[in-house]
Amino acid sequence: xxxxxxxxxxxxxxxxxxxxxRRGIPSPDKLxxxxxxxxxxxxxxxxxIHKGMPHxxxxxxxxTVIEKRGRAYVLSVMVGSKEKKVIARPExxxxxxx
Numbered sequence: 001x002x003x004x005x006x007x008x009x010x011x012x013x014x015x016x017x018x019x020x021x022r023r024g025i026p027s028p029d030k031l032x033x034x035x036x037x038x039x040x041x042x043x044x045x046x047x048x049i050h051k052g053m054p055h056x057x058x059x060x061x062x063x064t065v066i067e068k069r070g071r072a073y074v075l076s077v078m079v080g081s082k083e084k085k086v087i088a089r090p091e092x093x094x095x096x097x098x
Contacts, residue, residue, distance in 0.1 A: 008055070008056075009056065011056075012047075012056050015045075015056055015059060016045055016047035016056065016059075017047065018046075018047060018048065023048070024048060025048060025049070026046055026048070026049070026091060030046075030090060030091055031090055031091060033090060033095070035065045035068075035073055035090065035093065035095070036065065037065055037066065037067060037068075038064060038065065039064070039065045039095070039096075040062055040063070040064055040065075040095075040096035041062070041063055041064075041065060041073075041075065041093045041094060041095060041096055042060070042061070042062055042063075042093070042094045042095075042096050043058045043059060043060065043061050043062075043063060043075070043077070043086070043088060043092060043093060044059065044060065044092065044093070044094050045058075045059045045092050046091045046092055049089075049091045049092070051089060052071070052072050052087070052088055052089025052091065052092065053088070053089075053092060054086045054087070054088040054092060055086075057079065058077055058079075058084075058086050058088075061077050061078075061079070062077070062096055063075035063076055063077035063086060064076045066085070069087060071089055071090070072087050072088060072089045072090075073087070073088060073089075073090065073093065074086070074087055075087075075088060075093075
């Protein structure tokens with residue numbers, strides 16, 4: 001009997017999928033955007049870039065930028081009643097439009 005795989009990207013076939021016309025690498029403006037400490041961001045995982053990709057459970061969540069760590073950002077995200085720290089690169093973040 002074969003065990004089910006429980007890897008980092010398991011069961012993400014539909015979640016981490018791009019629209020056919022949006023495929024490929026993202027535009028440079030996503031990479032060059034500078035997030036400030038305290039700014040709210042939405043975590044939208046870009047499946048074409050594997051480096052700095054947060055876990056699938058954080059896809060679509062809103063977080064607050066705590067600090068910058070190298071090229072990546074440390075975010076504070078509420079998951080249920082717990083506060084989690086997520087490290088993600090700017091390719092997977094979008095500014096929150098409120």
